Amino acid sequence: MLDYLELEDDLTGEEKLVRDEARRFVEEQVKPDIGDHFEQGTFPTDLIPEMGELGFYAPNLDGYGLPGLGERAYGLLMQELEAGDSGLRSMASVQGSLVIYPIHAFGSEAQKERWLPALGNGEAVGCFGLTEPQHGSNPAGMETRAEKDADGYVLNGSKTWITNSPIADVAVVWARDTSADGSPVRGFLVGTDRDGVTTNKIDDKLSMRASVTGEIGLDDVWVSEDDVLPGVEGMKGPLSCLTQARFGISWGVVGAARDAFEDALQYAKDREQFGGPIARFQLQQGKFAEMATQITNAQLQAHRLAELKERGDLRHQHVSMAKRHNVRVARDVTRTAREVLGGNGITTDYSPMRHMENIETVYTYEGTDDIHTLVIGADLTGIEAFE
Numbered sequence: 543m544l545d546y547l548e549l550e551d552d553l554t555g556e557e558k559l560v561r562d563e564a565r566r567f568v569e570e571q572v573k574p575d576i577g578d579h580f581e582q583g584t585f586p587t588d589l590i591p592e593m594g595e596l597g598f599y600a601p602n603l604d605g606y607g608l609p610g611l612g613e614r615a616y617g618l619l620m621q622e623l624e625a626g627d628s629g630l631r632s633m634a635s636v637q638g639s640l641v642i643y644p645i646h647a648f649g650s651e652a653q654k655e656r657w658l659p660a661l662g663n664g665e666a667v668g669c670f671g672l673t674e675p676q677h678g679s680n681p682a683g684m685e686t687r688a689e690k691d692a693d694g695y696v697l698n699g700s701k702t703w704i705t706n707s708p709i710a711d712v713a714v715v716w717a718r719d720t721s722a723d724g725s726p727v728r729g730f731l732v733g734t735d736r737d738g739v740t741t742n743k744i745d746d747k748l749s750m751r752a753s754v755t756g757e758i759g760l761d762d763v764w765v766s767e768d769d770v771l772p773g774v775e776g777m778k779g780p781l782s783c784l785t786q787a788r789f790g791i792s793w794g795v796v797g798a799a800r801d802a803f804e805d806a807l808q809y810a811k812d813r814e815q816f817g818g819p820i821a822r823f824q825l826q827q828g829k830f831a832e833m834a835t836q837i838t839n840a841q842l843q844a845h846r847l848a849e850l851k852e853r854g855d856l857r858h859q860h861v862s863m864a865k866r867h868n869v870r871v872a873r874d875v876t877r878t879a880r881e882v883l884g885g886n887g888i889t890t891d892y893s894p895m896r897h898m899e900n901i902e903t904v905y906t907y908e909g910t911d912d913i914h915t916l917v918i919g920a921d922l923t924g925i926e927a928f929e
């Protein structure tokens with residue numbers, strides 16, 4: 543596996559174990575069928591509990607049965623999962639960073655005991671409802687409302703593009719609490735079996751096909767006071783979750799790029815044209831040198847993010863830079879790798895085009911490339927380009 547600057551030589555024994563376990567899981571359990579899942583638009587749901595048993599959800603958090611590993615181990619896990627498919631990493635990102643994390647960070651003791659063990663071991667599936675049909679890059683404009691009644695809240699609104707919503711047991715729904723001054727955004731734990739909740743599946747995706755995506759409709763859905771996350775108010779609730787998930791994405795996409803590169807390299811050594819392997823042509827070697835350099839730069843950013851996160855110095859703008867850069871790398875590398883495979887490259891027999899299509903989603907979700915560009919721009923200039 544490409545590790546040109548030998549960054550993985552510095553991993554601890556525990557981190558190497560985590561990496562190897564995830565790599566084995568992907569080779570044995572994911573790669574054989576993932577092309578079929580992608581074609582059919584299905585997620586391998588049978589793997590959800592096993593991923594839990596292996597500690598793939600929120601591996602960097604502890605207590606309540608969670609693994610309590612370090613940040614680099616978390617990153618390595620995301621990298622290996624996304625080498626299988628971005629859909630698999632998305633499942634783990636949502637479950638870990640967008641559902642377990644907010645309950646762990648902002649939940650009551652009762653909420654933690656109710657949900658964290660079940661979400662951690664994959665008995666329960668969660669989803670994160672922030673995006674709305676009219677509010678994507680600008681989630682603060684959300685229209686979903688929570689109105690106070692005697693001992694709870696009544697939720698109305700709709701969320702869309704929600705990973706896992708059709709298979710979720712619980713949704714972390716972000717809504718404006720109209721009973722408080724300024725209608726602050728608050729997080730609500732909504733069981734998907736509650737009256738008034740619908741979770742229609744979005745079927746016509748050309749990207750991230752091996753991932754279940756849907757809507758969340760909320761029509762006079764009642765939840766109790768005990769279902770409100772007590773520890774956070776305002777947009778910092780959802781945004782702090784997104785910083786966690788984007789850290790994982792910055793690592794994950796390196797796995798997709800690396801997998802596409804490895805597929806293309808093997809193919810170029812095996813495929814013969816004009817009396818020998820295409821890998822001997824200078825034009826092809828140039829592509830491999832460029833891909834390897836780009837992947838190595840992405841690896842360096844990912845490893846550095848983990849160091850900063852581990853010592854408590856990670857800023858969300860650092861994560862914006864790595865998410866933006868590493869997704870761009872994955873977008874370029876998967877396309878070049880596809881090209882090396884010629885006609886065979888457009889099939890699901892090989893990984894590059896599947897990864898390439900997935901990356902179009904990753905380029906857009908968790909803050910588009912444009913939005914992260916403006917976040918970095920605002921940090922450097924001190925001037926916000928948008929509110």
Ligand code: FAD
Pocket residue numbers: 636670671672673677678679680702703704705706750755903906907908909910911912913916928
């Ligand atoms: P828009 O915000 O409408 O953007 C359209 C274009 O305008 C983009 O190119 C954007 O960069 C550009 N643009 C917008 N504002 C500016 C600006 N100020 N300056 C310059 N350009 C700008 N959301 C969830 O809440 N939970 C999930 O689990 C989830 N999973 C997803 C899974 C998939 C497969 C997909 C595709 C999306 C998912 N999303 C999820 C939603 C995702 O986060 C949004 O699609 C994303 O935030 C972009 O919003 P939008 O699609 O409404 O695009």
